Amino acid sequence: MTTPSIAKLTLQAGGIGVAVLLVYVAGACPTIYVGDSGELVTAVDVLGIPHPTGYPLYVLLGKLWTILLPFGSIAWRMSLFSAFAGAAACASLYVLGRSSGLSPLAGAVSALCLAFSDSFWSEANIQRVYTLGALFVVLATMAVFRWHAHRRTPTLCLAFFLCGVGASNHTFMAVYAVALAGWAAMLERDRLLRPRVLIAVAAAFALGLLPYAYLPLRSAQNPPLDWGNPETLRGFLGVVLRLDFWNRSWVQGPMDLVAVVWDYLRSFVVELSPAGSVLVVAGIVAARWRQWPAAVLLVVMAANVAVVALHGSRADIFIWHRYYIPSYAIGALFVGAAVEAAFTLLPRQARWAVLALPLSLLVTGWRSHDRSQYEIADAYARTVLLAVPPGAHLAATDDNILFSLIYVTMVEKQRPDVHLIMQGVGAADLPPLHFDAQAERLFFTHHPNWNLPGLEIVPVGLVFEARRPGAEAPYPVVPRDVLPGEEDPSVPKDYLTQNLIGDFHYMLGFSLLNHDRQRALHELARAAASAPNNPTLFYNLGLLYQRLGLADPALAAFRRSHHIEPRPLATRSHPRAADRIAELMTAPR
Numbered sequence: 001m002t003t004p005s006i007a008k009l010t011l012q013a014g015g016i017g018v019a020v021l022l023v024y025v026a027g028a029c030p031t032i033y034v035g036d037s038g039e040l041v042t043a044v045d046v047l048g049i050p051h052p053t054g055y056p057l058y059v060l061l062g063k064l065w066t067i068l069l070p071f072g073s074i075a076w077r078m079s080l081f082s083a084f085a086g087a088a089a090c091a092s093l094y095v096l097g098r099s100s101g102l103s104p105l106a107g108a109v110s111a112l113c114l115a116f117s118d119s120f121w122s123e124a125n126i127q128r129v130y131t132l133g134a135l136f137v138v139l140a141t142m143a144v145f146r147w148h149a150h151r152r153t154p155t156l157c158l159a160f161f162l163c164g165v166g167a168s169n170h171t172f173m174a175v176y177a178v179a180l181a182g183w184a185a186m187l188e189r190d191r192l193l194r195p196r197v198l199i200a201v202a203a204a205f206a207l208g209l210l211p212y213a214y215l216p217l218r219s220a221q222n223p224p225l226d227w228g229n230p231e232t233l234r235g236f237l238g239v240v241l242r243l244d245f246w247n248r249s250w251v252q253g254p255m256d257l258v259a260v261v262w263d264y265l266r267s268f269v270v271e272l273s274p275a276g277s278v279l280v281v282a283g284i285v286a287a288r289w290r291q292w293p294a295a296v297l298l299v300v301m302a303a304n305v306a307v308v309a310l311h312g313s314r315a316d317i318f319i320w321h322r323y324y325i326p327s328y329a330i331g332a333l334f335v336g337a338a339v340e341a342a343f344t345l346l347p348r349q350a351r352w353a354v355l356a357l358p359l360s361l362l363v364t365g366w367r368s369h370d371r372s373q374y375e376i377a378d379a380y381a382r383t384v385l386l387a388v389p390p391g392a393h394l395a396a397t398d399d400n401i402l403f404s405l406i407y408v409t410m411v412e413k414q415r416p417d418v419h420l421i422m423q424g425v426g427a428a429d430l431p432p433l434h435f436d437a438q439a440e441r442l443f444f445t446h447h448p449n450w451n452l453p454g455l456e457i458v459p460v461g462l463v464f465e466a467r468r469p470g471a472e473a474p475y476p477v478v479p480r481d482v483l484p485g486e487e488d489p490s491v492p493k494d495y496l497t498q499n500l501i502g503d504f505h506y507m508l509g510f511s512l513l514n515h516d517r518q519r520a521l522h523e524l525a526r527a528a529a530s531a532p533n534n535p536t537l538f539y540n541l542g543l544l545y546q547r548l549g550l551a552d553p554a555l556a557a558f559r560r561s562h563h564i565e566p567r568p569l570a571t572r573s574h575p576r577a578a579d580r581i582a583e584l585m586t587a588p589r
Contacts, residue, residue, distance in 0.1 A: 009098055016108060017091030020115040023362070024083035028125040029371035031378035032075040034496040037127040038377070038403030039225070039425075041078045045411045048225030049215055051425075052242040056214040057169040058129045074411050075378075078127040079371075086124035086131035090115040092138040093329065097336045100145055101290055103343065105351055110336025112358030117271040117328050119321045121369045122494070129170055130322050136166025136173055137326045141297070141333075144180060148293040151188060153197055157204035164208020171242070172307065172326055177205055179303045183296040212240060224410060227425050248313045260309040260317055267321045271328050276335055276357055283334030286341040297334075301327045314565060319495045319533070368492045376497055379484045380462075380504060381408040384445065385415040386479060387461040392441040394463070397423040400500050401445050442466045459511040462504065476511035486530075495533065502531025510544065528557070535565035 004012070032038045036051070043050040044062035065081045066074055090111040097107035114120055114134075123130040143159035159180060166173030181201075185192050192198065219231035228239040238244065251257055268277040287294040304327045308317060316323060339354050346353075381404035388394055396402040402422060408414045443463040450457060456469045461476040485491035486501055493501070509523030524541060531537050542557035 004098055004104075009095060012098070012104060012107075013091040013094045016094050016111050017087045020090045020112070021083055021087035023115070024086060024121075024124045025080060027366070027370040027372050028076065028079040028083055029127070029374045030073065030076045030079070031375045032381075032404055032407045033079075033126040033128075033371070033374065034377045034400055034404070034494075034500055035128075036399060036403060037075070037078075038381075038405070038407035039399070040129065041075055041127045042403075042406045042410050043225050044078060045074050046224050047218060048223040049219055049227050049230060049239070050225065051227050052239045052245060053171050054212070054215045054227070054230065054239045055129055055169060056211040057165065058132060060211060060214060061132070075127060075407065079125055082123060082128060082131045083125055085135050086115070086120065089131060089135040089138050089329065092135060092142065093333060096138060096142045096145065097333060099142070100292060102336050102340050105354065106336045106340040106343065109339050109354050109358055110332050112355075113272055113276055113335050113361065114329055114332035116358055116361035116365055117332065118365060118368075119267075119271055120325055120328060121365055123322055123325070125369065125371055128322075130325050133166065133170040133172065134325050134329050136162055136169065137176065137329050140166060140173065140176060140180075141330070144293060144296060147184075148187075148296075151191075153191075153200060156184060157200050160201050161204040161208045164205040165211070166208070168209055168211035171240075172304065172323075175303050175307050176300055176326070179299045180296060183293070183299055215239060225406065225425070242311075245311060248316075249309075249311045250314045250317055251309050251312075257309055261305060263318055264305045264308075264324060264327075267324060268328070268331060271321065271324075272331060272335065273357065273361060276331075276361075279335045279338040279357075280331045281334075282341070283331075283336070283338035286337040287334060289341070290337060292337065297330045301330055315495065367490065370490070371492060373485055373488070373491050376483045376485055376491070376493075376500060377404045378408065379480075380500055381405045382414060383478065383480060383483075383504075384462045385409070385418060387463055387477075388415075388418055388443050389441055390417045391419075392417075392443055393419045393421060394443045394445070395421040395423055395448070396445040398446060400496055401503070405445075459507065459513075461511055462507045473514060475515050476508070478508060478511075481508065498531045499534045499537065502527045502534055502537045505530055506537060506540065513544075513548070528560075533564055535561045538564065 032041060039050045040055065040058065041062075042048060043055070043059050044066060047059065047063060050059070062078055062081055065084075066077045069077050069080065072080075093114055094107045094111040097110045098104065102110065115124075120131070120134065140159050140162040143155055143162055147155040147159060160177055163173045163177035163180065167177070192201070215230040216232075216236055219226050219229055219235070228235050230236040230239040251260060268280055271277075272280065284294055284298070287297070304324060308323045312323065335357075342354070343351055377400075380401070384394075384401070384405065385408065394405075396405050402424070405420060406422065406425075409416070409418070409420050443460070443465050444457070445463055447457055447464050448466075450466070454468070455466050457464050457466055458471075458473045459465075459476075460473060461478045465473075483501060483504055486493075505523045505527035509520045509527060512520035512523060524544065527537060528541060538557045538561035542554045542561060545551075545554035545557055
């Protein structure tokens with residue numbers, strides 16, 4: 001097959017990119033999303049430093065994007081940034097396929113399969129770093145293919161440079177670089193061990209990492225969001241290497257690895273459909289026949305699942321699969337190879353039928369990825385702020401809640417009178433907290449587990465208040481009993497959104513227990529129904545039911561929590577409660 005002209009290839013790739021972009025924009029989230037989104041967008045707006053690894057490339061490019069697109073909320077603009085990066089990744093994948101010998105139709109199938117794969121699409125219209133990361137996976141792979149064909153040192157340096165730049169957005173690209181180094185050394189050991197080549201490759205990778213210089217330089221200016229204080233060497237390494245995050249690993253033994261790998265392999269069925277997953281396997285064979293560098297692609301995929309297994313939590317591994325997007329991008333390329341091979345068996349007029357695969361992903365996936373009406377996280381944060389009086393101190397924790405509050409207060413400038421205490425964000429730099437319970441009002445988004453004789457923690461609406469013992473808790477006034485879109489089936493609700501809705505009804509129920517027991521129990525039941533896979537919520541429900549003397553609901557909640565997450569949730573911080581759980585679960589019925 002002849003190589004297309006640059007102009008023709010650019011036009012074709014641009015057409016695919018624009019088509020994909022329009023789909024993403026149509027479903028773009030107009031408000032802040034759950035999870036990391038609030039913190040990332042706030043970092044972009046204030047030029048701050050978000051959680052490790054600091055994501056300097058995302059912050060800097062995002063800031064430039066919001067300046068060049070000077071209308072709409074910052075959250076919506078950053079949703080479009082993800083959409084643009086995702087569309088660019090798909091267009092680049094088309095270019096990679098075509099330059100590697102795929103026909104226009106096979107290249108389009110490959111690009112569109114990535115575009116409408118579940119995890120990639122789910123990140124392409126909200127405010128996250130993963131579509132930008134996928135773009136660098138594809139760009140680096142383009143350089144790898146070119147080096148494999150011609151073995152020129154400048155091309156290899158380009159591949160490592162792209163890995164370095166990509167690593168300043170997401171550190172997986174550093175893992176990609178390690179896999180690439182090992183594979184390249186096997187092919188060209190004598191040449192690559194020459195000092196000049198080694199120095200050139202290392203320098204190219206280091207040059208790509210330059211965006212990380214932003215972290216200490218900006219931290220020295222004390223921005224309002226400054227996670228980890230990376231202006232010192234220790235702080236810098238702690239942020240870049242995610243040193244505080246490695247203790248979250250779910251994997252504890254060899255059999256756990258088997259479970260992770262099995263889940264990883266099964267995920268391709270969800271991401272690319274059963275037919276697509278079969279084509280991935282066929283494409284691996286076809287890629288070797290086409291003399292593609294399939295070995296390095298497989299090594300990168302193996303490294304992808306290995307890194308996630310090493311330090312991923314249960315949710316990171318089994319609930320959402322966004323960390324495997326590099327593998328899905330490579331898998332989509334293999335789909336294109338399989339489709340091209342299948343063309344030898346299909347009559348020319350029947351080849352267009354292969355578009356049924358990405359079109360089916362588009363049709364079946366639209367409803368679960370249309371976030372154009374999403375406002376649940378934004379509404380929750382604003383409702384929390386409405387619940388506290390002027391001048392209050394609000395100590396917030398948990399990414400799902402804290403990060404939305406950070407965005408609403410810092411970017412949208414809501415409730416500037418409220419002092420937001422960002423627990424867990426640079427917590428080591430916070431001074432000891434002192435307050436006068438008589439003159440100051442202190443609230444928490446989560447129970448602080450204090451046991452101080454001079455204070456009691458009372459649920460009030462969506463927050464807890466620290467107050468003197470004996471003070472009567474007012475009837476909780478919450479301006480809504482459902483979150484916008486909560487009951488609308490057209491508004492997609494992923495795991496984190498379900499958890500946020502569950503927290504909303506849990507707090508309402510907790511606050512109402514001393515005022516309207518029947519409604520309180522109704523809200524607690526709604527919490528359980530809203531977040532059916534949240535082990536922490538069910539654990540807390542079990543403790544609450546136990547305190548109310550409701551043994552059967554408590555036992556059911558504890559059993560549900562244990563079923564979701566068999567490993568103990570509370571043995572470290574609540575050993576007595578954990579013992580009580582064991583008693584309830586082993587007691588005869």
